[in-house]
Amino acid sequence: MQPNKRLLDDCFLHDRDRLRHSEALAILKARVSRVVDAETVPLADACRRIMAEEIHAPRDVPASDNSAVDGYAFRHADYINSGGRMPVVARVAAGHPMDGAAPEGAAVRIFTGAVMPEGLDTVAMQEDCEAEEAGGTGVVTIPPGLKPGANRRKAGEDLKQGAPMLAPGILLRPQDVAAIASTGKASVSVMKRLRVALVSTGDEIRRPGEPLSPGQVYDSNHFLLRALLEGAGAEITDCGILPDKADVVEDALVTAAASHDAIVTTGGASRGEEDHLVHALDKLGTRHVWQLAIKPGRPMSFGQIGDCVMLGLPGNPVAAMVCFLLYARPVLSVLGGGAFLQPRRYQLPADFAMERTKTGRREFFRGILAVDGDGQTCIRKFEHDGSGLITSLREADGLVEIPERVTGVSRGDLVDFIPFTELGLPPHG
Numbered sequence: 001m002q003p004n005k006r007l008l009d010d011c012f013l014h015d016r017d018r019l020r021h022s023e024a025l026a027i028l029k030a031r032v033s034r035v036v037d038a039e040t041v042p043l044a045d046a047c048r049r050i051m052a053e054e055i056h057a058p059r060d061v062p063a064s065d066n067s068a069v070d071g072y073a074f075r076h077a078d079y080i081n082s083g084g085r086m087p088v089v090a091r092v093a094a095g096h097p098m099d100g101a102a103p104e105g106a107a108v109r110i111f112t113g114a115v116m117p118e119g120l121d122t123v124a125m126q127e128d129c130e131a132e133e134a135g136g137t138g139v140v141t142i143p144p145g146l147k148p149g150a151n152r153r154k155a156g157e158d159l160k161q162g163a164p165m166l167a168p169g170i171l172l173r174p175q176d177v178a179a180i181a182s183t184g185k186a187s188v189s190v191m192k193r194l195r196v197a198l199v200s201t202g203d204e205i206r207r208p209g210e211p212l213s214p215g216q217v218y219d220s221n222h223f224l225l226r227a228l229l230e231g232a233g234a235e236i237t238d239c240g241i242l243p244d245k246a247d248v249v250e251d252a253l254v255t256a257a258a259s260h261d262a263i264v265t266t267g268g269a270s271r272g273e274e275d276h277l278v279h280a281l282d283k284l285g286t287r288h289v290w291q292l293a294i295k296p297g298r299p300m301s302f303g304q305i306g307d308c309v310m311l312g313l314p315g316n317p318v319a320a321m322v323c324f325l326l327y328a329r330p331v332l333s334v335l336g337g338g339a340f341l342q343p344r345r346y347q348l349p350a351d352f353a354m355e356r357t358k359t360g361r362r363e364f365f366r367g368i369l370a371v372d373g374d375g376q377t378c379i380r381k382f383e384h385d386g387s388g389l390i391t392s393l394r395e396a397d398g399l400v401e402i403p404e405r406v407t408g409v410s411r412g413d414l415v416d417f418i419p420f421t422e423l424g425l426p427p428h429g
């Protein structure tokens with residue numbers, strides 16, 4: 001006889017009731033704003049910090065016209081009139097500008113970065129010239145065909161005085177810090193670092209270095225999330241590993257919330273009797289998000305305890321990383337004064353095929369960049385989808401994103417690929 005009640009063994013049956021990825025993002029975005037103040041730091045410490053001030057170029061960069069090459073500087077009109085053969089009357093090197101203007105009809109020996117002598121507008125590369133010259137005196141023959149202004153870098157061609165350079169909220173990259181330095185500014189106002197409490201939970205979790213008893217698991221998520229948080233510029237407090245005990249979890253969250261801008265937890269996020277994080281959040285504060293129509297990462301929660309944001313990441317390592325990158329990263333960025341960071345997707349042909357019996361949820365598979373038989377870049381899927389496989393994260397170059405409505409992927413179909421580099425991670429070495 002057939003049972004009249006089907007067992008609820010399909011753990012994704014309720015995806016319709018769960019928040020979709022885009023809905024979750026919209027809630028997160030609407031709920032958070034900057035919580036940190038500004039501080040002034042020396043430029044050497046400014047990289048990867050978030051700008052708190054607006055900067056306009058205080059001066060022209062470069063400050064003067066200068067030579068782009070080692071060679072001979074001259075007035076273009078003199079070059080035309082002389083047929084390219086000119087006396088050399090002086091020598092100017094970088095850091096040693098010429099006193100006064102160059103005489104008419106003459107060339108000047110010049111080196112890369114040296115200020116263009118007054119009145120001269122064009123430079124010929126030394127390799128193209130024939131010179132009977134030493135120490136800035138002699139004669140040089142310059143080949144025909146040079147255009148006026150050749151090999152001359154104009155004052156202000158990099159930055160014009162007053163040009164907008166940087167605005168609050170921008171994450172400073174090495175090249176941004178270089179630009180600030182090029183204007184002579186020695187310090188910069190940036191957002192203070194976000195104070196984040198990092199919590200692992202689970203009776204079975206142990207720190208590396210400790211002996212492992214049967215059934216216990218090393219706390220890999222602590223190191224995963226610590227590194228991700230460091231990459232996001234946070235100041236981290238290690239709150240250790242909490243046991244699966246409601247009162248201990250609650251006490252720890254109250255203490256952490258009092259002195260941090262955000263709490264990031266891993267584990268205990270789900271619905272089991274031993275999962276206390278969501279109940280604690282409900283009791284101590286307000287939950288805005290829990291249970292997403294995504295995989296992996298379904299039990300992620302987001303809420304607040306007073307003014308402290310709580311991000312409850314799942315315990316499975318792949319789910320913890322995916323949730324961090326997709327949801328915690330933009331939230332922490334906004335709390336820290338930055339943008340709600342969203343990765344760009346790249347459409348690449350799939351080097352895999354799959355059928356989806358369950359639609360309605362968004363899936364993020366681990367994707368590996370590959371080259372197909374025609375030499376075209378394509379995307380492979382890590383062969384196992386298990387949410388506990390750290391190896392899948394290590395092998396992958398990013399995430400393959402399969403939207404809710406897609407019923408299957410055929411080999412060669414274009415799929416969305418989010419490189420890990422778009423999520424702030426270093427490239428695969």
Ligand SMILES: Nc1nc2c(c(=O)[nH]1)N[C@H]1C(S)=C(S)[C@@H](COP(=O)(O)OP(=O)(O)OC[C@H]3O[C@@H](n4cnc5c(N)ncnc54)[C@H](O)[C@@H]3O)O[C@H]1N2
Pocket residue numbers: 011200201202204205217218219220221222266267268269270271272275296297298299313314315316317319387388
């Ligand atoms: N009946 C149901 N069971 C589960 C559901 C569900 O909806 N109903 N969801 C599953 C999904 S999806 C996930 S993801 C997990 C996540 O739940 P939790 O956050 O409560 O995670 P835990 O049970 O604490 O741990 C899951 C897994 O991850 C390991 N873990 C935990 N913390 C760490 C750590 N710091 N470092 C390394 N590994 C960690 C833990 O030992 C477990 O193996 O729940 C499913 N179950």
Ligand code: MOO
Pocket residue numbers: 294295296297298299314316319387
């Ligand atoms: O969705 Mo869970 O997050 O499979 O691992």
